[in-house]
Amino acid sequence: MSTPLLSVKDMRITFHVNGGRDQLHAVDGVSFDLASGESLGIIGESGSGKSTIARAVLSLLRITRGEITMEGKTIVTPQSPGKPGNYGVQIIFQDPHAALNPRSKIIRSLVEPLEIQGKGNASSRRDMALEMLAKVGINRALADRYPHELSGGQKQRINIARALLLRPKILVADEATAALDVSIQADILNLYKDLQDEFGLSFIVITHDLAVASYVSDRIAVMYLGRFVELGPSATLATKSAHPYTRALMSAEPEALPRRLQKQDRLVLRGEIPSPVTPPSGCRFRTRCPIATDLCAAEAPPWREMSPGHYSACHFAEEVMAGKPLDGSDKPQNLESVK
């Protein structure tokens, strides 16, 4: 196999909380690869550690264990944190206002990172910025406007343009469309696909919206309480998931369909995500898992490859994949029943 573009190996990120008394492993042993031009979705409830992974991949925080490599070269270890922005990863966040200076014209926010990196001269930087605006579908005339004169969708495009000007290989989108209206979201998701085609750009798309993840990602990682619980091709997760948590997330997401086509056996998870300071023993999902047994409390399920490229951490992954009912009944549940 060729060397992956990005490789995260057994990464742990620990925060000290409660005045330093307690350790919180926000990310606890996560590994994944990202190929060039690939798009990986990371989904999971809030608090599961998705943004912490994003910040680590950008070297915005120090990792506690493991390493991150880019094209085979080690760039981040606990001893030597990487330099943000230096190795081809850029990020866009949920809040489109946050990254733009409200008192500067758009063009200023775009050329500033280029200045800092010492790229070109004043006029070539302006040209590069205007060209990039056109690429993300923003009229050049808006370059001399201020952020408050633009809509949320336009600002998010400008954030994307700003990130792309630094010629990243990977763009991390952390809930970047969560605050946008569906029609604007559709535009931005289409733009991701265009950028993948045009620049061969790779994406890490962090979202709590499974449909968004399925739409833009080649593969999806499902995260729960600091760990990946399942990872595989998007289509496989949608139809043959091998983890109860993934099935619960799929089942919880309401689809805009007439009543007669809506899932009848919607699985609603009990309770909320526990505190990562004191995670449950064994399988971390067991306090909410509808099919947990004593084994789940005693032993953490290993990360197993169920089919090529499809991994799951569940003692009963085979049964779940075969459609084991998750509501205590004995009728098999077919994920494809809704079509």
Place this chain on the structure above:
Amino acid sequence: MKPVSYRDPSLTDNAAQPLLSVSDLSVYFRAGRKSSNRVVDNVTFDVARGETVGLVGESGSGKTVTGLSLLGLLPEGIAWTEGQIGFDGKDIGKMSESEMRRLRGRHISMIFQEPMTALDPVFTIGEQLTETLRTHFPMSKREARERAITALEDVGIPLPHKRVEEYPHHLSGGMRQRAMIAIALACEPDLLIADEPTTALDVTIQAQIIDLIMKIVSDRNTALIFISHNLGVVSQVCDRMITMYAGQVVEDSVTDEVLEQPLHPYSSGLLASVPRKSVSSSRLPSIPGRVPSPDAMPPGCRFEPRCTFAQAGCEAAQVLHRRADGRVVRCHRHDQLTLKGALT
């Protein structure tokens, strides 16, 4: 505990008459010294007892303002309304503030996306519940406290006798949402207005809250106006769906009918732009352009600048057509167009 009758004897309970009847409601906001913007324009719809109605549309289309005006909660001095809001046969618009106060919380309640807009950080959950109950029903403090505990239990809050003593900031996001719902529903109102109540929540917690709201409104025959930009949630919760665009109602139909066969190009466009798990590689259709701002409304059909079906006749202002099949749509081409729905 002696039973409290939540039924208000003054209510007519006339099944033939809608519980809520909004006609030609317009809402204006002051904009500058002499001008104003009409942000809600001649909105007309009815809600029957026990009916669940979704209010959908992009942000800025006037959903929240419509909801607030039904409760008389628009910011005083800068906003005013025109038109009639009939509730159980009485005109809310003509009520005094003290009459409104008796109605709010007792007959009509509202819940919000952010529970802290409704919860008071300096009072315990129990104090806020008993306050609401005692405002509307004659009962002792002790009795109100017991009812508060039951109310928390009804919304699935674990250890309710402990939670009554807690302040809102001690609760998780999902639990705060439940506490707000408990307060809004404590007096068993006839109409609940829910403004994006699950938008900030994870899908798992959203599913819990949806189930809770659906169970309570159906058990108690409470009418529900569910404001959301999430068509998936609305298709699960609501019998009927009203689509708003730029301050106007553009479609009002039974939810399943809109999903299968929308009548307004805007409803169709919204449905198409929702990403779906089942469909992946194709491009997502989106609606070009953006919602016009209230001070620059197109003179004709407000959707015309973004509509791919626009033609002669669309430059004229559009009226609501009441069709023979009972559906309501604001587009003169409604019987010429066959638009894409959720399944096409």
